[in-house]
Amino acid sequence: MILTLFIILAILLAYGFLLVALFYLLAGEFFGAPFVPTKRDYLPEIARKLKLKKGQRVYDLGSGNGRIIRFIAKNYPVEAFGIEVNPGLIMYSRLISRLEKIRSATFKRGNLFTEDVGKADVVFVFLLSKTLVKLKKKLLKECKKGTIIVSHGFKFQGMEIYLVDKIERKVFCTYYYRL
Numbered sequence: 001m002i003l004t005l006f007i008i009l010a011i012l013l014a015y016g017f018l019l020v021a022l023f024y025l026l027a028g029e030f031f032g033a034p035f036v037p038t039k040r041d042y043l044p045e046i047a048r049k050l051k052l053k054k055g056q057r058v059y060d061l062g063s064g065n066g067r068i069i070r071f072i073a074k075n076y077p078v079e080a081f082g083i084e085v086n087p088g089l090i091m092y093s094r095l096i097s098r099l100e101k102i103r104s105a106t107f108k109r110g111n112l113f114t115e116d117v118g119k120a121d122v123v124f125v126f127l128l129s130k131t132l133v134k135l136k137k138k139l140l141k142e143c144k145k146g147t148i149i150v151s152h153g154f155k156f157q158g159m160e161i162y163l164v165d166k167i168e169r170k171v172f173c174t175y176y177y178r179l
């Protein structure tokens with residue numbers, strides 16, 4: 001009897017764990033984009049074009065495994081912030097950051113739509129077009145004049161007047177906007 005109860009409890013726990021894991025796996029997809037990291041090979045060129053200056057603040061909205069933020073914080077004298085909805089990816093980003101002894105990178109679990117980006121000098125995004133439609137209004141309202149918005153993979157519709165540069169690729173071009 002006790003063994004049967006124990007087995008039932010174990011099965012319920014395993015199902016619960018799987019459901020939670022599935023939720024977090026799909027959380028990004030549900031909120032604005034699935035987790036697909038920007039290719040490592042693209043990072044140097046994407047960052048070089050920004051001509052980053054000492055003390056600037058760089059945000060990645062939907063920072064995934066923190067790859068871009070870690071790269072930028074390691075190679076440039078800036079403050080880099082990653083905002084990510086998936087707590088597993090935040091834990092991973094913080095862990096790797098610590099192992100790599102990166103001090104100027106901060107990772108925060110949160111919703112990119114509620115994060116204040118008023119102090120950002122650069123905002124990087126790799127999100128679906130439908131998410132960019134919503135995000136455009138927020139960025140135009142909150143960001144200061146001169147902020148650079150980098151959109152990897154998808155264009156911001158209706159922001160053509162701000163487009164200042166582009167990296168052409170067969171798949172996933174990178175677009176640079178200056179507000």
Ligand SMILES: C[S@@+](CC[C@H](N)C(=O)[O-])C[C@H]1O[C@@H](n2cnc3c(N)ncnc32)[C@H](O)[C@@H]1O
Pocket residue numbers: 027028029031032033034035036037038060061062063064065066067068083084085086089110111112113125126127152
């Ligand atoms: C395509 S991945 C890009 C990851 C990273 N920026 C990169 O380029 O390597 C998009 C990320 O955005 C996250 N995301 C989607 N919607 C979000 C939201 N509303 N708030 C915070 N993060 C979000 C997803 O969980 C996913 O990790």
